[in-house]
Amino acid sequence: MLRLQALVLILLAATHALAAVARSSFGCATPPPTxxxxxxxxxxxxxxxxxxxxxxxxxxxxxxxxxxxxxxxxxxxxxxxxxxxxxxxxxxxxxxxxxxxxxxxxxxxxxxxxxxxxxxxxxxxxxxxxxxxxxxxxxxxxxxxxxxxxxxxxxxxxxxxxxxxxxxxxxxxxxxxxxxxxxxxxxxxxxxxxxxxxxxxxxxxxxxYHTFEGGCSDVGDMVSDTPAQASYSSGCPKGRDSCPKMAGKDPINNYMDYSDDACYTGFSTGxxxxxxxxxxxxxxxx
The missing domain is CATH 3.40.390.10 (Collagenase (Catalytic Domain))
Incomplete structure (x- = not known):
């Protein structure tokens, strides 16, 4: 009986861990701008x-x-x-x-x-x-x-x-x-x-729009003070620069990226x- 209870607890813990892993990325389903x-x-x-x-x-x-x-x-x-x-x-x-x-x-x-x-x-x-x-x-x-x-x-x-x-x-x-x-x-x-x-x-x-909208183009997300970004961020990758030929590092702290909640600090003036x-x-x- 004790072994069965232990097994149940292990399975529950494993299920919880899997649920956490399943949310390893942000996942916004807002369609691209028309x-x-x-x-x-x-x-x-x-x-x-x-x-x-x-x-x-x-x-x-x-x-x-x-x-x-x-x-x-x-x-x-x-x-x-x-x-x-x-x-x-x-x-x-x-x-x-x-x-x-x-x-x-x-x-x-x-x-x-x-x-x-x-x-x-x-x-x-x-x-x-x-x-x-x-x-x-x-x-x-x-x-x-x-x-x-x-x-x-x-x-x-x-x-x-x-x-x-x-x-x-x-x-x-x-x-x-x-x-x-x-x-x-x-x-x-x-x-x-x-x-x-x-x-x-x-x-x-x-x-x-997402800060990575438009990738490494001059247009980007169409806001002039958010640096160009090739793709979305994951986690909180400080110093990430996915468009090295363009000014500024990736705005990983911007609410419109895909960073972790704890990484966000705000919107830009633009x-x-x-x-x-x-x-x-x-x-x-x-």
Whole structure:
């Protein structure tokens, strides 16, 4: 009997170890920017260039942005293990979100928390059906869906701003951010459980691309003060320089890379200006 109990404990420990290994990379399922997304970025980049913004300055002005947001917890049962998480865990995630964007002069105001038990939705099996039922607010209101399993086994994904998203349209309904439950503070993904997946995905929602978008090209992620990057980072590779012929080392500490949560330190000044541009030119007006 004792041997059987010992065997069970060993198997449980092994299962836990395997789960940790399975999350050895970030895994963002946000689609690449479309030609329309890129055109919008070019418009903003031209405006930024014309205004002669000094991205090396830490005193770049951008009007305060206040974003109302809704949290939607979707679980397969009322058990925490199945995604039915408590307000304490959600509160810690909200604190991280607010702290990460505060230096960008962006404030978040929570409107409501909803909880839904639906096994199909909880495994990301009907994104549009789920969002059609749960989505709240206007196009500039952020809807965050927290699920125990996401498509492609990713940690999160988001939608970029579009030029026009009429209420009731597919673009309007789909709009928002999805994150895996285990990426919240205290989740089981040991390298990605400080809440920074949501920060990364909200960056997409506000118009930012991955820092490695475009690779070692002059265009890159279309933000002038983020150095070119050939591919995503893993872990926290200090000193990494994947585009040695171009200025600057890889921005491994930037929220829009794929580094571990503990490696992240913030957004760039250029990204701050770009998010404000997307907000005022499209999200707020649509």
């Amino acid at each position: 030609s329309q997304n890129l055109d919008m970025s070019r418009v903003l980049a031209a405006k930024e260039k014309a205004s002669r913004i000094d991205f090396n300055s830490k005193t770049v002005f951008s009007p305060k942005i206040i974003i109302k947001f809704y949290l939607h917890v979707v679980a397969s049962s009322t058990k925490p293990a199945d995604g039915y998480i408590n307000n304490q865990m959600l509160g810690k995630q909200v604190d991280v979100l607010k702290a990460d964007f505060a230096p960008m002069n962006i404030e978040f105001k929570l409107v409501n928390i909803s909880r839904t038990v639906n096994p199909r939705w909880a495994r990301d099996g009907d994104e549009m059906g789920m969002k059609k039922a749960l989505r709240k607010g206007l196009y500039h209101d952020l809807n965050i869906y927290i699920l125990p399993k996401l498509t492609m086994d990713s940690l999160g994904y988001a939608t970029f701003p579009t030029i026009v998203a009429p209420r009731g349209s597919a673009a309007f309904i789909r709009d928002g951010v999805n994150v895996n439950t285990q990426t919240l503070p205290g989740g089981s993904y040991t390298r990605f459980n400080l809440g920074r997946t949501l920060t990364h995905e909200v960056g997409h929602w506000l118009g930012l 990204q701050r200006v770009r998010m404000a541009g997307f907000w005022h030119n499209w999200r707020l007006k649509s």
